[in-house]
Amino acid sequence: SQQGEEDPQALSIQEGENATMNCSYKTSINNLQWYRQNSGRGLVHLILIRSNEREKHSGRLRVTLDTSKKSSSLLITASRAADTASYFCATDEDTGRRALTFGSGTRLQVQP
Amino acid sequence: NAGVMQNPRHLVRRRGQEARLRCSPMKGHSHVYWYRQLPEEGLKFMVYLQKENIIDESGMPKERFSAEFPKEGPSILRIQQVVRGDSAAYFCASSPGIGPYGYTFGSGTRLTVV
Numbered sequence A: 001s002q003q004g005e006e007d008p009q010a011l012s013i014q015e016g017e018n019a020t021m022n023c024s025y026k027t028s029i030n031n032l033q034w035y036r037q038n039s040g041r042g043l044v045h046l047i048l049i050r051s052n053e054r055e056k057h058s059g060r061l062r063v064t065l066d067t068s069k070k071s072s073s074l075l076i077t078a079s080r081a082a083d084t085a086s087y088f089c090a091t092d093e094d095t096g097r098r099a100l101t102f103g104s105g106t107r108l109q110v111q112p
Numbered sequence B: 001n002a003g004v005m006q007n008p009r010h011l012v013r014r015r016g017q018e019a020r021l022r023c024s025p026m027k028g029h030s031h032v033y034w035y036r037q038l039p040e041e042g043l044k045f046m047v048y049l050q051k052e053n054i055i056d057e058s059g060m061p062k063e064r065f066s067a068e069f070p071k072e073g074p075s076i077l078r079i080q081q082v083v084r085g086d087s088a089a090y091f092c093a094s095s096p097g098i099g100p101y102g103y104t105f106g107s108g109t110r111l112t113v114v
Helices: none
Strands: A005-009 A012-015 A018-023 A029-037 A044-049 A054-056 A062-068 A072-076 A085-093 A108-109 B005-007 B008-012 B019-025 B031-037 B043-050 B051-058 B066-068 B074-078 B086-097 B109-112
Touching: A005 A085, A005 B051, A018 B031, A029 A062, A044 A054, A044 A062, A062 A108, A072 A085, A072 B074, B008 B019, B019 B109, B031 B074, B043 B066, B043 B074, B074 B086, B074 B109
Parallel strands: A012 A108, B008 B109
Antiparallel strands: A005 A018, A018 A072, A029 A044, A029 A085, A054 A062, A062 A072, A085 A108, B005 B019, B019 B074, B031 B043, B031 B086, B043 B051, B066 B074, B086 B109
């Protein structure tokens, strides 16, 4: 399986609920990033967490990182219909590869 | 301050033709990355360039694909003799350098090979 796999592949929730997406990876990393992609558009950077950080917040977003388990989670609180999008994790690997490696994404649908 | 500019947004080519995709990075960014995305899939890394240098092309097919980032002008991803399997969205991203930076993405070029 590939570096940066998100789980679940698809998630449907009601407006106001929280959405949690998980990402697992295989190699050592310098940092891990989360991006959002609206249908037919480019990716937008949401948040970056460094390998020596365990948790980070930005508005309604909360990201955790567990380097011992090689996993990260993205929590979106009080979701809105406008949060409907695909969410991707991306790893900056500590392997000499000097470009981000993206996962296959979680497609989030927030029902109004 | 314009973001990453990609053109064209949509490109239709017949099998065997050449496709040229352009990317102007964000002002102040000297690192450019090209990714390919198939429908309902994630982004696959193709190539990473700095001005006049290819840093990592490990994700790019050995044949028919090439990329450049000249001293002046945009970065170009060139696909020669396109085949139907080349149909995809091609995204360019830029960053100010190596380190804990997020990428700024363009809106992509959707290539359709007919």
